Amino acid sequence: MHTILPFLLAMVAAVVLLEMWATKLRIAYPVLLVVAGLVVSFIPNLPVVRINPDLIFFIFLPPLLFEASWSISFKEMKKWWRIITSFAFLVVFFTALSVALVTNYYIPGFTIALGFLLGGIVSPPDAVSTGAITKFVKIPRSTATILEGESLLNDASSLIIFRFALVAVGTGQFIWQEAATSFLWMVLGGIAIGLLLGWIFVQMHKRLPTDASSDIALTLIEPYFMYWVAEQLHSSGVLAVVCGGLYMSAQRLLFLNSTSRIRGYSVWESFVFILNGIIFLIIGLELPEIVSGIHAKGIPLRTAIGYGVLVTAVLIAARIISGYAALVATLIFRPTVMPHAASRRRRWLMPALLGWTGMRGVVSLAAALAIPVKLANGELFPHRDLILFITFVAILLTLLVQGLTLPHFIKRSRLFEGIFDEAEEAATRKKMKQGLKQHIYQFLKHKYENELHGHAGLEKFIQQWEERAKATDDSWMNDKTKVIFMEMLESQRAYLVELNKDPNINEEIIRHQLYQIDLEEERLKMI
Structure with a gap:
């Protein structure tokens, strides 16, 4: 404890310093944090940071999703719900399927179930990375809403794929009827549980004699409770937190006074910043242990890197292809709902931009670390270290390649030139x-x-x-x-x-x- 605590405090200090440096350099701070974690991990005699796989989702995901649901405009989400839901569900499934087919073909011993598991892990883009990158360039409100709305929902869809694939790997079979029933319950049950608990929490705030401190403390507890209850009932904890958060956000003027809103905004902003910073540092710090696992399995590092680059290319290509497929389908079947575009060039460049915003981050790392070390029968989980390594490579490459080039792509393409009135x-x-x-x-x-x-x-x-x-x-x-x-x-x-x-x-x-x-x-x- 006396060794870990100073290290954790040093991590928080490093997050703050690196964020200030990243702002000065005008680059996204997740990029610097991952690289810094990678560099620090090679310092000898540092304590190894390990998080219980069973707790990784529970620690990081609920507050990050809850805060995001309070920040987004639900009115704007309704306006662009078609493209948001298509990217959050259809594109995620298509990406996971593409990863499953490619890895099954190119990686020896990689089954379709393992491919879907990896696809579920790396398919959701990270909202924090995208937001940190796009703050240095001006993008339209509609584009920002699409990216934010997608990030709220794609975590749920990807984790549903992850959960089903995990069961398939563990049992060796996949029953479509049971999977369809479970999928419906996970989606509908998660939404219902989130809305119900959100309503209960609003009533608690309104009826209990709370002050600003107790209101803020309750909001810190509520996302964890929503997630835990939904998961105990075998539904989607992610959807429960998102839907409960959206409901409470819409009611904020009714159950929080001005003091609670002002102080809560500052507390949550700092809390989420620290959580994001720590998880991105952990991404870098985990690499040496992942590499040692690769060596222990006899997989050459160059080969593992090649697999990671291949999967990253599939992720980028699948997202861009999906964007153009959605555009063509809309032009053919629903041309009246096509967003107004000032030029044909802008219309056909927009899917490429949305495809290039697919940086991976927190959710992918959390899902990869949540893979159990052993199966229920006591055998080691197949290819766990390779999946972790490929996930790390995908996160690193998308952050460095897409993250560093996205602002230049927006500026050089002049995609939004003249769109801001x-x-x-x-x-x-x-x-x-x-x-x-x-x-x-x-x-x-x-x-x-x-x-x-x-x-x-x-x-x-x-x-x-x-x-x-x-x-x-x-x-x-x-x-x-x-x-x-x-x-x-x-x-x-x-x-x-x-x-x-x-x-x-x-x-x-x-x-x-x-x-x-x-x-x-x-x-x-x-x-």
Whole structure:
């Protein structure tokens, strides 16, 4: 314990320093973290970091998925649900099938079941890597939503494939009828459990006398509980966390106060950053042990690297092919739902871009490490070390090759040139702020018309709305006006929620304004 704890603290410090360095170099921090972990792993006498395979999913996945489901816009997800679901399910299955067929043909002793197992492990792209990379280039809101929505759902589909393949490898048989029934229960049961537990947690927050600290503590526990309950009932823990998180995110204004929302945002941002950083470092730190396992099985390192490069090429090709297949199918069967494109060139380059965003990361490593060392009959799991090595190579190559070239690909292709309408976004903000001011004025006029006359504070507030934040003298604020201000802020929130129902309104702008209102409420509480 005295050896591991300083090492873990050093890992967290390294994550922070490397993230700052990556920002300065304008590259994605997962790339630096993996390379750093790889370099550190060759330092002698360092403690070996091992995580129980049974706990790897439970430690990392629930909070990462829960935080992602709170960050994404469900309104935007509904708008692009066709392409999101196709990439999250059909493309993942096609990728896993491609990996299974290729590895079965080229790798000696690699069965179709093992191929599907490997395919389920490496098929889901990593949202953290993509998000860290694309923050250095500007991409349209629709593209970002597709990538984020896909990342929420493809983890579930890939892990379902992983679980069925694991059973097939262990038992040596695969019964389609039982698999279909199990698949339906895993999907539908996971969704139902997540929504039910999400509703229960919302009621707990609303009815219990919680404060900001207890609210945040509960949100840290809730994703783990959702995942655990779903897995105990043999359904998808990933879908339970995602659906429960999406439901609670939509209800956040009803059961969390402004203090809980502001503090919770900071806590979760730091918590998820540390989890992501540690897992990417572990990816690099695990390599020497994986390589030793390869040598122990008598597989030459050059051969294993070749297998890894082959599988990585299959992953990239399968994703790009799927993107173009989806485009062609949409043009033929559903041309009316085709997203507006300014040019034919942009339309035919978009699948290549989506294909090139398939960096692998946290979920792939977690799934690979979760492979048991031995089968139920006591025999060693076949090709476990080779699967781990191929997974590591796929993660490393996609992060380095795709991750480092994606920003240049976007800039050089000029794919999104002219697609960003700054004037339109500015007009949206102007419309929102003007609507808020009119809404506030009407709210005060109708509800507090008698108090407005002769009250210097409220008159000043009405007349100098834009300059109120600059005022340094709060002596005009008394208990009565504070109550009115609080009601006014709540009325603004209701107005923004209603405004957000407009499909043309950018929800990110709405959320930013809601955050500003939360900050304003906290400022009033301090007066």
